[in-house]
Amino acid sequence: MSKVSCSLSVGWMAIVLAFGAQAQGTTYAVRLSDNSGAYEASLRGDQEKLLEISQTSAGGLEVIAKALYLRSLYRLDESSRTVSECGALSQISRSTANWSCAMILAGNKLLAGDTAGWARLMDATKKAAVPLLAKQMNAAPESLRVGEFETVADFSQYFDVPPVAVKRDAVEFSIPIEWRVSSDVSTDVQPFIKATINGHPLQMALDTGTSGVIIKRSDAAALNISDIHHGWMTTSEGVPTDLGVIKSLSVGKVTVSNMPATITDTPVSVLGIRGLQFLRAVRLHGDTLVSHATGFGNLCQTPLDMTSWVEGSNSLLLVSGVVGGKDFHFFLDTGNAWGIVRHTYGEPTGADNAKSITLTVGGVIHAVKMSEATDSMQIGSVPAQLQAYRIVYSSQHKPFRYDIGGSYVHQHDLIIDFSNGLMCVR
Numbered sequence: 001m002s003k004v005s006c007s008l009s010v011g012w013m014a015i016v017l018a019f020g021a022q023a024q025g026t027t028y029a030v031r032l033s034d035n036s037g038a039y040e041a042s043l044r045g046d047q048e049k050l051l052e053i054s055q056t057s058a059g060g061l062e063v064i065a066k067a068l069y070l071r072s073l074y075r076l077d078e079s080s081r082t083v084s085e086c087g088a089l090s091q092i093s094r095s096t097a098n099w100s101c102a103m104i105l106a107g108n109k110l111l112a113g114d115t116a117g118w119a120r121l122m123d124a125t126k127k128a129a130v131p132l133l134a135k136q137m138n139a140a141p142e143s144l145r146v147g148e149f150e151t152v153a154d155f156s157q158y159f160d161v162p163p164v165a166v167k168r169d170a171v172e173f174s175i176p177i178e179w180r181v182s183s184d185v186s187t188d189v190q191p192f193i194k195a196t197i198n199g200h201p202l203q204m205a206l207d208t209g210t211s212g213v214i215i216k217r218s219d220a221a222a223l224n225i226s227d228i229h230h231g232w233m234t235t236s237e238g239v240p241t242d243l244g245v246i247k248s249l250s251v252g253k254v255t256v257s258n259m260p261a262t263i264t265d266t267p268v269s270v271l272g273i274r275g276l277q278f279l280r281a282v283r284l285h286g287d288t289l290v291s292h293a294t295g296f297g298n299l300c301q302t303p304l305d306m307t308s309w310v311e312g313s314n315s316l317l318l319v320s321g322v323v324g325g326k327d328f329h330f331f332l333d334t335g336n337a338w339g340i341v342r343h344t345y346g347e348p349t350g351a352d353n354a355k356s357i358t359l360t361v362g363g364v365i366h367a368v369k370m371s372e373a374t375d376s377m378q379i380g381s382v383p384a385q386l387q388a389y390r391i392v393y394s395s396q397h398k399p400f401r402y403d404i405g406g407s408y409v410h411q412h413d414l415i416i417d418f419s420n421g422l423m424c425v426r
Helices: 038-043 047-056 061-072 076-086 096-111 115-137 217-222 273-279 406-410
Strands: 017-019 028-031 144-146 165-168 172-176 178-181 189-197 200-206 213-216 226-235 240-251 254-264 281-285 288-292 305-307 316-323 326-332 340-345 355-361 364-379 382-394 402-404 413-417 422-425
Touching: 038 047, 038 061, 047 061, 061 076, 061 096, 061 305, 076 096, 096 115, 172 189, 189 406, 213 217, 213 240, 217 254, 240 273, 254 273, 273 281, 316 402, 316 422, 340 364
Parallel strands: 028 144, 213 254, 326 402, 340 382
Antiparallel strands: 017 028, 165 254, 172 288, 178 189, 189 200, 189 240, 226 240, 240 254, 281 288, 281 413, 305 316, 316 326, 316 364, 340 402, 355 364, 364 382, 413 422
């Protein structure tokens, strides 16, 4: 089995609350304080919790929760307007709320495709926060590490990247999807589409489990993609990456200029969410991807659910569903070839009949144990029915109990409408 999903995590995550003893030679780690639970609720797609915090908290926490709630529905403009209430658009103060709001505002720009705007705001937040923290802690600024056990990321390389530009030559167009079988012993499939990068054709995995655009290192060399920053972040699997800029990325009748891309040793090149969003509204139906500039009318009216860290990295798409009478959020991951996966923390019992298998994720081999089961499930607007799924036993907790992958999407109708903030599985 192969799962091509390389969600990226930026090295510098957040600045807010300092911890650690003052001592000669100490390097201080700085990370977010989440006493309200708003950040965790956002990461878990818990919109009810975010609404509750926005209605019951004070001191800026209510603004943060409301902004993250609006972001979860992809209402980025409203989220940014909400964030401005706590001073993020003016001078950044030393308060937790203002730093958090500044990063939420930056993250909204990243989710909207403005990578350079995100970098400038993140850099401004860093420059405002580090001296204040250093003074507060009686420490030298260079002794601070920002982010949990990570050094401060250098965003300056983004400032010289020209703005992303999008050209669309048709209101609606269709392109074929190639559903590739993931292994010799399985019929599970992953979607691939044809793109044109810097004038050269390239088959790319269409992966809703990946935040950005990822280019296989050998492809980057063949496609003349420049490396403007070496080793500045890693994938979620710990694989080092480089930052590059694609001069021209075309999918069907849409061409994106100056698209930032991650260059790494991944098995295939990947078109993730921030590349997909430039197609505006997309429908995966059978062996065809349809893109429409303004949406698909009454075919889909369900609000898009999204989760993300405060500064916009690791953006994920979620589908609401019910399993065995309980509400769940399903993580939409077309880079995972399997149909439906349930994540279970810990070792299987003898009664589970679990088998040991190996998975390749982002080029890294993992050994896991897996069994199979069935349950009554409703996923999106698909009526509840008995569904077979795989149970994967892991030594790490996962933020979402269930994933739906490429094989499930292939059997249904998926609409992702970034234009109107809608998403349906039918």
